[in-house]
Amino acid sequence: MRTNTTKAKLAEGKVVFGAIIGRYAPDLVELFGAIGYDFVMIDCEHGPMDFDQVEHMVRAAEVFNITPIARVPDHADATILRFLDRGVQGVIIPHVNTREEAEAVTRAARYYPEGHRGMGGGRAHDYGVGVSRDEAIRWINAQTLVIPMVEETEAVKNLDAILTVPGADVLHVAASDLGQSMGNARPAEVRGLMRQVVPKIRAGGKLVGVGGNAPSDAAGVAEFIKLGATFVTISALGLLRLGAEDFRKRVDAALA
Numbered sequence: 001m002r003t004n005t006t007k008a009k010l011a012e013g014k015v016v017f018g019a020i021i022g023r024y025a026p027d028l029v030e031l032f033g034a035i036g037y038d039f040v041m042i043d044c045e046h047g048p049m050d051f052d053q054v055e056h057m058v059r060a061a062e063v064f065n066i067t068p069i070a071r072v073p074d075h076a077d078a079t080i081l082r083f084l085d086r087g088v089q090g091v092i093i094p095h096v097n098t099r100e101e102a103e104a105v106t107r108a109a110r111y112y113p114e115g116h117r118g119m120g121g122g123r124a125h126d127y128g129v130g131v132s133r134d135e136a137i138r139w140i141n142a143q144t145l146v147i148p149m150v151e152e153t154e155a156v157k158n159l160d161a162i163l164t165v166p167g168a169d170v171l172h173v174a175a176s177d178l179g180q181s182m183g184n185a186r187p188a189e190v191r192g193l194m195r196q197v198v199p200k201i202r203a204g205g206k207l208v209g210v211g212g213n214a215p216s217d218a219a220g221v222a223e224f225i226k227l228g229a230t231f232v233t234i235s236a237l238g239l240l241r242l243g244a245e246d247f248r249k250r251v252d253a254a255l256a
Contacts, residue, residue, distance in 0.1 A: 001126055001136065004089045004143040006039045006067035007169070010207055015225055018069065019236040020211075022047035026060035028236055033064025041233050042070045044083070045094050051082055055123070058087040069145060075101060077108040077118075084109060087123045090145030092172060097154040099161035106167040109146045111137045114167055145169050147209065147231070151177035156197060163204035170231045171201050172209035191220070195227065202228035209233065 006016050018039035019032045029040050042049065042057050049057070054070060061068035069090035070083045080091055093105045107115035121128045125136040146167055150156065151174035162171065179190040194210070201208040209231030210224040221232055 001131060001139045002062065002089070002143070004067055004145060005065070006069070006090070007143060007145050009038060010170070010230055013230070015230045015232065017232045017234070018067075018211075019239065020071075020233050021057070021236045024049050024053040024057070025236075026057050029057050029060040029066065029068070030064045032236070033061060033066035037066060039067035039069050039090070041092060042068060042088065045071045045073045051086055054083065054088070055086040062087070067145075069147070075105050075108075077104075077116075080105065080108045081118050081120075084117065084144065085120050085122055085124055089143060090147060090169075092147040092149060094149045094174075095151060095155075095177070096148035096162070097152055098158050099165055102148050102162045102165040102168050105148060106146050106165060109144055110141045110167060114141050147172050149174050149177075150197065150201075152181040153178070154181070156193065159197065159200060160204070163201065163206055168206065170207040170209050172211075172231065172233070173197055173201070173229075175210075194224065198224050198227045198229055207231060 009016050016038035018041050019028070019037055020041045020043050021028050022043040032040055040061055042054055044054065058068040067090065068088045069092060070088040071092040071094065072079050072083050075093060083091055091109055096102050096105060109115060109117060111117045111119070124140060125131065147170040148162070148168050149172045150159065150162070155162065162168070173194055175190050175194065178193065179185045179187070182189065182193070198208050198210065208229050210221065210229040211233030225232070
């Protein structure tokens with residue numbers, strides 16, 4: 001049974017970084033593990049991966065000691081179950097707007113007594129080899145990260161109630177959809193709201209995540225870390241673009 005190193009680092013008060021990978025790319029999972037990122041977000045809300053492909057990406061993560069976390073496409077118990085049974089060690093759930101929704105997804109992700117996740121004996125349980133069912137259940141419940149996303153103004157309005165939900169480990173604040181729900185607000189307005197939301201989540205006793213698709217905004221990420229964010233996601237393609245642009249600029253400068 002594997003330790004969720006990202007969850008362990010969060011419990012120690014450390015900041016963890018993860019790359020959002022939106023296509024079937026085990027090699028990118030391995031690369032970010034080799035670089036030293038803490039986790040990968042296998043993005044199946046926007047990405048096209050099927051369950052077999054997710055499982056192969058999980059294997060790549062396990063080999064390179066990086067935590068595999070999946071962003072799932074919906075709140076359904078069956079959806080959350082099938083991703084967790086592939087071996088991911090956490091689920092990020094989009095558009096969680098109420099306490100009831102947060103309670104439902106949290107319970108779907110864990111076994112009794114914390115939830116009602118459907119029983120299985122596959123790879124998440126080491127196929128039952130060398131571990132009893134009760135031992136596996138306790139271990140998996142303790143190691144699984146459940147991460148509801150706060151990305152609509154309705155969730156902000158209901159934040160006090162969402163903060164009371166046990167087992168919701170990290171509340172992940174997403175700027176893009178939050179801005180859309182604000183009527184396609186300007187980035188400065190969205191950032192202003194996030195400056196209120198991030199400290200409020202920490203003050204409410206929950207860990208908080210930030211990130212998205214703008215890796216060039218390192219100063220913005222640092223600002224929210226200073227406000228209490230400890231779970232940071234960033235687009236792998238965005239990082240590739242940033243590195244490619246920087247390389248061209250360096251070559252041009254050397255030729256000048």
